Structure formats: structure tokens, C-alpha cells
Amino acid sequence: MTEGPLIEVRGLTIKGEDAVIxxxxxxxxxxxxxxxxxxxxxxxxxxxxxxxxxxxPPAEGEVYxxxxxxxxxxxxxxxRLMRRFGVLFxxxxxxxxxxxxxxVAIGLRLHTDLNREDVIAVARLKLALMGLLGxxxxxxSEVDEAxxxxxxFARATALDPEILFLDEPxxxxxxLGARRVDEIIRWFRDDLGATVVLVSNDHETLFSxxxxxxxxDSETNTMTARGNPSYLRDHATDPxxxxxxxxxxx
Amino acid sequence: xxPFRDHRLTVSRDGDAVVVGLGGDWNLRGGLPSTIAxxxxxxxxxxxxxxxxxxxxxxxxxxxxxxxxxxxxQTSAKHGLDLDLSEAPAGAQRLLEIAREGxxxxxxxxxxxxxxxxxxxxxxxxxxxxxxxxGTLNLGDKVPPLTEAVGRFVLESARTTGDKxxxxxxxxxxxxxxxxGRTWRLGLGMTTALQEAGVGTLPVLAILAFAGxxxxxxxxxQQLGRLGAPLLAPQLVAIVILRELGALATxxxxxxxxxxxxxxxxATMSAGKEVDALxxxxxxxxxxxxxxxxxxxxxxxxxxxxxxxxxxxxxGLFVGVTTNExxxxxxxxxxxxxxxxxxxxxxxxxxxxxxxxxxxxxxxYGLRSGKTAGSVGHAVQTAVVAAVLGxxxxxxVLTLFFKWVQL
Numbered sequence: 014m015t016e017g018p019l020i021e022v023r024g025l026t027i028k029g030e031d032a033v034i035x036x037x038x039x040x041x042x043x044x045x046x047x048x049x050x051x052x053x054x055x056x057x058x059x060x061x062x063x064x065x066x067x068x069x070p071p072a073e074g075e076v077y078x079x080x081x082x083x084x085x086x087x088x089x090x091x092x093r094l095m096r097r098f099g100v101l102f103x104x105x106x107x108x109x110x111x112x113x114x115x116x117v118a119i120g121l122r123l124h125t126d127l128n129r130e131d132v133i134a135v136a137r138l139k140l141a142l143m144g145l146l147g148x149x150x151x152x153x154s155e156v157d158e159a160x161x162x163x164x165x166f167a168r169a170t171a172l173d174p175e176i177l178f179l180d181e182p183x184x185x186x187x188x189l190g191a192r193r194v195d196e197i198i199r200w201f202r203d204d205l206g207a208t209v210v211l212v213s214n215d216h217e218t219l220f221s222x223x224x225x226x227x228x229x230d231s232e233t234n235t236m237t238a239r240g241n242p243s244y245l246r247d248h249a250t251d252p253x254x255x256x257x258x259x260x261x262x263x
Numbered sequence: 264x265x266p267f268r269d270h271r272l273t274v275s276r277d278g279d280a281v282v283v284g285l286g287g288d289w290n291l292r293g294g295l296p297s298t299i300a301x302x303x304x305x306x307x308x309x310x311x312x313x314x315x316x317x318x319x320x321x322x323x324x325x326x327x328x329x330x331x332x333x334x335x336x337q338t339s340a341k342h343g344l345d346l347d348l349s350e351a352p353a354g355a356q357r358l359l360e361i362a363r364e365g366x367x368x369x370x371x372x373x374x375x376x377x378x379x380x381x382x383x384x385x386x387x388x389x390x391x392x393x394x395x396x397x398g399t400l401n402l403g404d405k406v407p408p409l410t411e412a413v414g415r416f417v418l419e420s421a422r423t424t425g426d427k428x429x430x431x432x433x434x435x436x437x438x439x440x441x442x443x444g445r446t447w448r449l450g451l452g453m454t455t456a457l458q459e460a461g462v463g464t465l466p467v468l469a470i471l472a473f474a475g476x477x478x479x480x481x482x483x484x485q486q487l488g489r490l491g492a493p494l495l496a497p498q499l500v501a502i503v504i505l506r507e508l509g510a511l512a513t514x515x516x517x518x519x520x521x522x523x524x525x526x527x528x529x530a531t532m533s534a535g536k537e538v539d540a541l542x543x544x545x546x547x548x549x550x551x552x553x554x555x556x557x558x559x560x561x562x563x564x565x566x567x568x569x570x571x572x573x574x575x576x577x578x579g580l581f582v583g584v585t586t587n588e589x590x591x592x593x594x595x596x597x598x599x600x601x602x603x604x605x606x607x608x609x610x611x612x613x614x615x616x617x618x619x620x621x622x623x624x625x626x627x628y629g630l631r632s633g634k635t636a637g638s639v640g641h642a643v644q645t646a647v648v649a650a651v652l653g654x655x656x657x658x659x660v661l662t663l664f665f666k667w668v669q670l
Contacts, residue, residue, distance in 0.1 A: 066543055092545050100543040106536035110452055120544050122448050168540075 017080055019044040019208055020176070025064060025074030027057045034060065037235050038074065040227055047202055047209045047222050049242065051257070052229030058212040059103065059180050061229070065210065066178050067095045096124055099174030099207075103181045105165030107153040113164045114140060114149035120171045139167040142197070158185045166194075170201065177201060179211040183218065191215060195222050216259060220246075228254045268322060272296040272331070274304045279312045281305055281344075283335055285351070286319035289328040298334045305342050313345040314338075321352070329358045430627050434557060437549035441558065446550040456559035460521050460618070464567060468516040472571040475508050476500070476578030484588055497594050500579040501601035507662075509572035510610045513564060514617030514654035516571075518647060522625040525556055526646030529629025530639040538630065548630060557622035564618025565611040572610060609665050616661060620653040 018041035025038040034057040042048045050058045064071040067083065076083040078094050107116050117136040121127055127135065140146055143163040153161055162185050169177060179198070183191035195218050201207045213219060219226060219242040226245065228238040230253065238245050238254040246260035273284040281304045305311060316335065332351055336359070339346040348356055440446050483496040529552060532538055538548050576598070583594045625646050632642035 063539075068539055068542055095543065095545050098543070100540070102536045102540055102543075104535070106540040108537055108540070109532065109535070110455065111450070115450060119449060119546070122450075123544070123546065 018042060019046075019079060020065070020210070021077040021080075022065070023075055023077065025061070025076070026072040027060045027064065028072035029057075033072070033234055034231075035229055035234055035236070036073075038227075038229075040236070040239060042208060042210060042225075044208055045202060045206065046224045047198065047211070049219055049223035049226035050210070050212045050229065051214050051219065051226055051242075053231045053257075056229040056231040058229055062100075062178050062180050062210070062212060066098055066100050067091050096172075097175040099169035099172065099177045101162075101165050101169040101177075101179045101182055103184055104158070105153070105161035105163075107161055107164055107168070109153050112150045112152055113145060113156070113160075113167075116153070116164060117167045117171050120168065124172060136167075136171065139171050140164070142170075143167045159187070159190055162186060162190075166197065173205055174207060177207045177209045177211075179209065179213075181212050181214075183213065183215055192217065194218075198222060214257075219258070228257065270296055270327070271319070272298070272300075273319075274300045276304065276311070277315070279309075280347075281311045281314045282317055283314065284317045284319045285328065285331070286321050288322040289324035289331075291325055291327045295327050295331060298331060298338065301335060302338050302342075305338065305344065311344065313347065315347040316351050318350050318352070324352060324355060326358070328352075329355050329362070332356075332359050333362060426631070427627065431623070433547075433549045434553050434623060434626070437547060437554035438558060440550060441554040446554070449546065449551055451551065451555040453555050453559065456555045457563060459524060460517070460556075460559040460622075461563040461567065463524075464513075464516050464520050464563075465570065467520055468512060468567060468571050469574045471512045471516055472504075472509060472574035473578035473581075475512055476504055476575035477582045478578075479503055479508060479575075480579035480582035481586075484583070484586060488588060493588055494593065494597060497579070497583060497589065497597040498601040500583075501576065501598045502606055504572055504575035504579060505602065505606040506609045506665075507613075507658075509568050509575050510613035510617065511654070511658055512575070513567045513571045513614050514621065514658065515651060517560065517564070517567070517617060517621045518624075518650035518654055521560065522621040522650035523643050523647045525622065525625030526629040526632075526642045527639055529626060530632035530642035533630060533632055534634055534639060552630070553622075553626045556626060557619065560618035560622035561615050562618070564614035564616070566614075568610050568614030572607070605670060609661075609670050613658060613661050616657050617654045620657050621650045624650040624653050 020042040022038055022040050025035070026033060027035040027038075034055075038061070050061060052058050060069070063069040065076050065083075070084050075085055078097075081090070081094065083091060083094060107113070108119070111119065114133065114136050117139050118132050121132045121135055125132075137146070137149065140149060143166050145160060145163055145167065148156055148160060148164075153164070156164070162182065166182065169179070177198075182198070183194045186194065198209055198211070199222060202209055211218075211223075213223075223242050225240060226238075226242045227236045228245070228249075228251070229235075230237040230251070237251040238249045240249075242258060245254055246258035247255070249255050249258070249260075268287045270289045271284070271286040273286075275282045275284070281301065283301055301314070305314070314335065316332070328351075332348065332355060336346055336348070348359075437446070441451065480496070480500045483499050484493060487493055487496045487499065529538075532552070538552075541548050541551055580594070580598065583589060583598075584591055589597075628642045628646035628649065632638040
């Protein structure tokens with residue numbers, strides 16, 4: 014069976030308080046791709062993710078999942094699509110009144126028929142993958158920032174989502190942690206068949222991991238480049254994109 | 264180091280060019296020279312076609328010079344004239360270019376023009392009149408005049424009314440879903456919520472109720488004694504405490520202690536994107552955050568009223584016994600006679616209602632707060648004020664209602 018792109022963003026406009034932040038965003042993400050959104054601070058990268066995962070309707074345009082209109086459809090349809098997503102927010106955004114294992118378990122409890130013991134078992138596995146065993150019963154405020162990010166990762170991946178949205182996953186990690194994130198993203202794609210959409214400006218992540226990337230420009234208010242990051246570094250038409258990727262000066 | 268000479272800015276004409284001469288030492292602490300003369304020179308006929316900057320014994324300079332160069336540039340651009348900056352120090356030109364670049368990036372064109380025309384001094388009467396009017400209507404620099412504040416309040420209320428009704432409806436639905444057990448598997452933390460709402464309020468409520476009861480008893484003894492009916496005092500005190508004082512003290516204590524806490528907690532959660540994370544997982548914040556807190560307050564309200572009543576009565580008795588105006592046996596008997604179920608129920612209903620009000624208000628302002636850490640403080644402030652007002656208003660409405668149903 015031939016299928017179209019898994020995700021298609023068409024004519025999307027992101028609006029800020031009173032100004033348009035991005036307009037005319039068009040791109041597709043194929044199944045199994047690792048797709049990076051890069052751009053300067055304030056260019057609307059996180060907002061784009063929010064539009065794609067259902068937290069905020071875009072000012073204009075639409076996001077299609079396998080041709081299915083995300084915002085134009087019913088709320089039930091949107092919720093059904095949202096169950097296929099896992100979302101990691103910058104900093105983890107853990108539920109502060111719940112322990113780490115409860116944070117991971119809550120989605121399992123809500124969206125699966127697993128019994129109590131199995132929920133805990135799966136949640137422990139996810140925590141173990143992120144190197145957090147021994148911290149199950151800690152509250153988010155009792156562990157450091159890096160561990161909160163890891164726990165956020167565990168929660169985002171708890172249900173083995175089909176599409177994983179990651180907002181700056183390595184922002185609060187040291188370089189070693191950042192490489193470990195790359196590894197984890199890779200095996201989520203290779204072994205669990207996930208499609209990954211991530212916001213990242215980390216060169217290593219971009220060059221070694223991302224199949225495709227777009228660059229959101231905060232001056233022209235639209236995406237000024239799209240393609241493989243290593244290719245863009247040397248061949249992007251916009252000199253700013255080349256400079257951003259370390260391939261020359263503005 | 265040599266002492267600073269004053270900066271100099273001269274304007275002259277050279278054929279079709281306006282020549283701006285810059286000299287002396289430029290130091291920000293010395294202030295900026297006015298560039299208004301340049302605009303004036305440009306506007307004199309015959310109209311010039313360009314502006315040239317010349318330096319005349321220009322000494323040290325800092326950003327004051329760059330600022331003035333930017334102003335000159337904008338003035339010439341406004342009149343469509345070419346500008347020749349080549350004589351300006353290279354460093355200043357470079358800084359100016361970086362500033363232009365920054366202006367383009369942030370999309371606010373670099374705008375540092377001086378006021379278009381020299382300030383005209385308004386007549387004295389106008390100044391004094393304005394001062395008096397602003398002084399009366401204005402509470403401070405940041406506070407808008409009364410008229411504006413009222414207007415804003417009305418508009419804001421109208422704008423958020425729909426949102427508030429929506430909030431009420433969503434909370435009602437979430438409470439229902441919780442009561443029929445559909446959301447329990449989320450792990451709602453009812454124990455914590457009950458503890459927060461109840462136990463935490465006990466100390467402050469005890470003091471509030473005891474003091475209230477004591478003051479009430481003192482006043483009643485005095486005034487009724489003067490009227491020659493001191494024996495009515497214990498009854499009056501008991502009824503007021505049961506129907507009004509205990510519940511009101513509970514409501515106020517809940518607003519200050521629990522309403523503020525809820526608003527702060529939920530606002531912090533919003534700022535930390537926890538609420539977004541919930542929504543991304545298709546969990547309603549109303550199910551998960553609002554319903555347990557509101558329900559806990561509704562359950563704890565009446566219990567706290569009982570507690571407040573006890574301390575209020577103790578306070579009243581303490582004063583009654585120590586002032587020694589009525590024999591203790593009669594005092595106790597008379598108080599006891601007033602303790603009827605009817606009065607108690609009125610207080611308990613109020614307690615539950617106040618719990619509801621405080622819970623809803625706290626959650627509303629918590630969830631509707633901004634996304635930054637600074638908005639937490641604002642959310643708490645608004646929530647406490649609104650919760651106390653809400654409690655007092657609910658008290659008035661319920662008192663009227665009880666009168667109507669003769670409770």
C-alpha cells in the first residue's frame with residue numbers, strides 16, 4: 014500500500030500577541046523520519062509544535078495526519094489523533110503533585126486496559142530506559158533538572174507513541190546527556206517505528222540524527238530552508254541558514 | 264586625563280547642503296545636544312538636497328554621539344535627503360550600522376528621534392487644573408485615572424463573562440464525572456486536597472473565631488446591659504455565631520489560606536507547562552486539578568464551620584464568665600437554649616457554599632494566569648481579593664435566601 018506523508022502542514026500561520034510570527038509554513042513529514050525544526054529564539058518553533066499536537070489552533074492553515082484534517086475535524090477526532098502522540102515539553106513539565114513513576118503511569122492508566130501491576134511494570138521499564146530506576150518514588154521537585162527531562166522523556170514515550178514531539182530535548186542536559194538523547198531518539202525510530210518531530214538547534218543532533226530539517230526565520234517570518242541539515246550547511250540558498258549551521262558567516 | 268570639553272553641534276548651510284558640525288567631547292553624562300535645529304534648517308527655503316556631517320575638533324565620544332548620528336539620519340530620511348556620514352568616526356559609523364541591523368531584526372525601526380517640535384509651555388491654569396484632576400482621579404503613576412479604570416473593568420468583565428460561565432460549566436461536568444467515579448483512575452490526590460483545605464486552616468481559624476466570639480460577646484453585654492436586657496446577650500451571641508460568625512470566619516480563613524494556595528499552585532503549574540502536558544495527554548485540567556480541589560473545599564467547609572463555631576462560642580463564654588455580669592449557670596443555660604439545629608444548619612450550608620466559592624475562584628485565577636513566573640504573584644493577589652469578595656457576596660445572598668425560606 015502506498016501512503017502519503019504521515020504529517021502534512023499546509024499554509025500554517027503562527028500569530029503572536031499582535032504580530033504574525035510565521036506564515037505560509039508548508040512541509041511534510043514522512044513515516045519513520047526524524048524531522049527537526051530549527052530557528053532562532055522567538056521564531057515560533059515551540060508554537061509550531063503546539064499547533065501540531067493540538068494545544069493551540071493555528072491562526073490559519075491546517076495540519077493533516079495521513080490526510081485527516083487535525084483542526085478542521087471534530088474534537089473527538091482530534092483527541093483520537095492526539096492519543097497517537099507523545100509530547101516532551103521543554104524542561105519536562107512533570108506533574109508536580111505526582112511521583113516520577115506516577116507521572117509515567119498516568120497515561121498508561123488512562124489510555125490502556127493494563128491492570129495495576131502491569132502499568133507499574135511498564136512504567137518502571139520506561140524509567141529504567143532513561144536511567145531513572147531508584148527514583149520512582151521521588152517527586153519532580155526532589156530530582157535535578159536533567160532527571161526531570163529524562164522523566165519527561167519516559168512519560169512522553171510511555172505509550173510507545175507513533176509520533177514523538179520533542180521540544181528542545183537536550184536543552185537542560187550536559188553534552189553527554191545530549192548524545193544519549195540522540196541515541197534514544199534513534200532507537201525509538203529504528204526499533205519502535207516512531208516518527209520524531211523535534212525542536213533542536215544542537216548541531217550534533219541535527220547532523221547525525223535529523224533526516225530533514227526546516228529553518229524558521231524570525232526576520233522574514235517564514236521557513237527559509239528545508240532539507241537535510243548537512244546539505245543545508247553547504248548549499249542552503251539563505252546565507253543565514255548556512256551560518257546557523259556553521260558553514261560560513263552571515 | 265584631560266577634563267571634558269563640552270560637545271558642540273552647529274548647523275549651517277553650504278549651497279544645497281545642510282552641514283552639521285560635531286565637535287568637542289561627547290559624554291553621555293553631559294547630556295545630548297538638541298537636533299531640532301537640523302530639522303529647522305532643512306525646512307528653510309530654498310530646500311536643501313542633502314545633509315553632511317562634519318567633524319570639527321571632535322575629541323572623545325561615546326554612545327551619545329551615535330544617538331545623535333541616528334537622530335540626524337532619521338531626520339534626513341524623513342525629509343528624503345541624502346546623508347553623508349563619511350567624516351564621522353569609523354567606530355561610530357560601525358555602531359550605528361549594528362543598531363540599524365538590530366532595529367531591522369526586531370522589526371522596530373531604530374526610532375530615537377527627538378520630539379518633533381520644541382515643547383510649548385502650557386498655560387499655568389491648565390497645568391494646575393490638570394494636576395488637580397489627575398491628583399484626584401489618580402492613585403499613582405501606574406494606576407489609570409478612575410474613569411479609565413472603570414471603563415476597563417466593565418470591558419474586561421464583559422469580555423471574560425463567557426469564559427467564567429464556561430469555567431463554571433466545565434467544573435460542574437468534572438465534579439459530576441468525579442462523583443460517578445469516571446476519573447478516579449487518574450489518581451486525583453483527594454487526601455492531599457482534603458488535608459490542604461482542612462488541616463492547614465485550623466490554627467488561623469481558631470484564633471479568628473475565638474476573637475470574633477469574644478468581641479461579639481463584649482459588645483452584646485455592653486449594649487444589651489445598657490438597654491436593661493443583659494440576659495438576652497448570651498442568646499444573641501450564640502445565634503450570631505452559629506448563623507453568621509463561624510461561617511464567615513471560615514470563609515475568610517479559607518480564602519486567605521487555601522484560595523491563595525490553590526491559585527499559586529495552579530498558576531505555577533500553568534507557568535511550568537504542566538497544564539499543557541495534561542491537555543496533550545487528553546486529560547482535562549478540570550477533571551485532574553479543579554474537581555478534587557473544589558470538592559475537598561465543599562466537604563471541608565461545613566466541618567470547619569463546626570470547628571469555628573466551637574471556638575466562637577468558647578470566646579463568647581470566656582468573656583461572659585470573666586466579665587461576671589450574669590451568673591455562670593444562667594449564662595450557660597441561656598446560650599444552650601439558643602443552640603438549635605435550625606441555626607446550625609444555616610451556618611453549615613454557608614460553610615459549604617463558601618468552600619465552593621473559594622475553590623472555584625482560586626482555580627479560575629490559577630488556571631487563567633499568564634505563562635511566566637511573575638504572573639503567579641498576580642494570580643494569587645487577584646484570587647484572594649476575588650475570593651473574599653465572593654464569600655461576602657455569597658453570605659449576603661444566602662442570608663436573604665434563608666430569610667425567604669424562613670430557615
